[in-house]
Amino acid sequence: MRYLSWQVRLLPSAAVCAALLASMGLTFSTAYAEDCPRGELDRLYCDRDGDLVADAPADPEEFVNPDTLIFAYTPVEDPAIYADIWKPFIDHLESVTGKDVRFFAVQSNSAEVEAMRSGRLHIAGFSTGPTPFAVNLAGAVPFALMGSDDGSFGYTLQVYTQADSDIQSLADLKGKRVAHTSPTSNSGNQAPRALFPDQGVVPDKDYEVTYSGSHDQSMLGVVAGDYDAAPVASEVVERMAARDLYDEDSVRMIYESDRFPTTSYTYAHDLDPGLVEKIKEAFFSFDFSGTELGEEFDGVEKFIPITYKDQWNVIRTIQKANGVTYTPDNLE
Numbered sequence: 150m151r152y153l154s155w156q157v158r159l160l161p162s163a164a165v166c167a168a169l170l171a172s173m174g175l176t177f178s179t180a181y182a183e184d185c186p187r188g189e190l191d192r193l194y195c196d197r198d199g200d201l202v203a204d205a206p207a208d209p210e211e212f213v214n215p216d217t218l219i220f221a222y223t224p225v226e227d228p229a230i231y232a233d234i235w236k237p238f239i240d241h242l243e244s245v246t247g248k249d250v251r252f253f254a255v256q257s258n259s260a261e262v263e264a265m266r267s268g269r270l271h272i273a274g275f276s277t278g279p280t281p282f283a284v285n286l287a288g289a290v291p292f293a294l295m296g297s298d299d300g301s302f303g304y305t306l307q308v309y310t311q312a313d314s315d316i317q318s319l320a321d322l323k324g325k326r327v328a329h330t331s332p333t334s335n336s337g338n339q340a341p342r343a344l345f346p347d348q349g350v351v352p353d354k355d356y357e358v359t360y361s362g363s364h365d366q367s368m369l370g371v372v373a374g375d376y377d378a379a380p381v382a383s384e385v386v387e388r389m390a391a392r393d394l395y396d397e398d399s400v401r402m403i404y405e406s407d408r409f410p411t412t413s414y415t416y417a418h419d420l421d422p423g424l425v426e427k428i429k430e431a432f433f434s435f436d437f438s439g440t441e442l443g444e445e446f447d448g449v450e451k452f453i454p455i456t457y458k459d460q461w462n463v464i465r466t467i468q469k470a471n472g473v474t475y476t477p478d479n480l481e
Contacts (some may be wrong), residue, residue, distance in 0.1 A: 151395040201458045203288040205419035214421040221253040223276040237440040245431035274412045278335035285475035291413035296453040303408035304306045309400045310378040320349035325377035328361040336382040343467040
């Protein structure tokens, strides 16, 4: 017995656990799974409180508290536009947190998710559709949305065609050239696939889906006649119109959905809890009025608190209807 005790003490901790669990008729993987429930989260993360997002590390030694915070905004349009637009907020974030903050111009949703997963991105705005991928693959924790003083927020899926087109309804899209934005986009792809069949047209059956790459490219493609129609996010269309990027009289809207949540603002799950509270303070105390950010996002007055479990329920439902699973391959 002494020899056995000595031998066990020399085993690695995982092996010790396995040996002890085996004596009780359990396996290491079974016990680990019970101790670390994760739902759809990647194996890097646990969700013991059932809120559908990654828990903070159990060991305080694993908390991350960098001298410089990296912030990124979703690449829904040309990311270079937003470096200056976000500067007033970044200055405010630096003031509240006492950290240097750098804006990271990401070129794709997959690059943004990978940056947070690898620890190179600490705070980020993820588009509606990619948010569940960021949550499940990168440990992103959504906590805020842009909204109004009365707490309202969100955007709609709109479908545009040329002003002189013979397309009058979604059913008329059969056989037409229709641009979706990207596979993970909610309003640009996932929502159309879930909602259009009830309107008389099935994407990839009644028309061939062409991916434009972004909402602005879809809209400009409709204006140029490259596409007969395109589903796009209302908030992007509004910003493009405000910048005179297209002639509003050249297009016509034929469909608009109910409202969806817009870009989620998230922090990496392993940030120091004290730093997380400072980050939240910066978001919820930021005054949009008189800033370039306030001018860019017309009608937005403040950041409002949200949870992924509640506000993204409709998006998860749409993605489930489309058979979406949260894997790196599906994010591409």
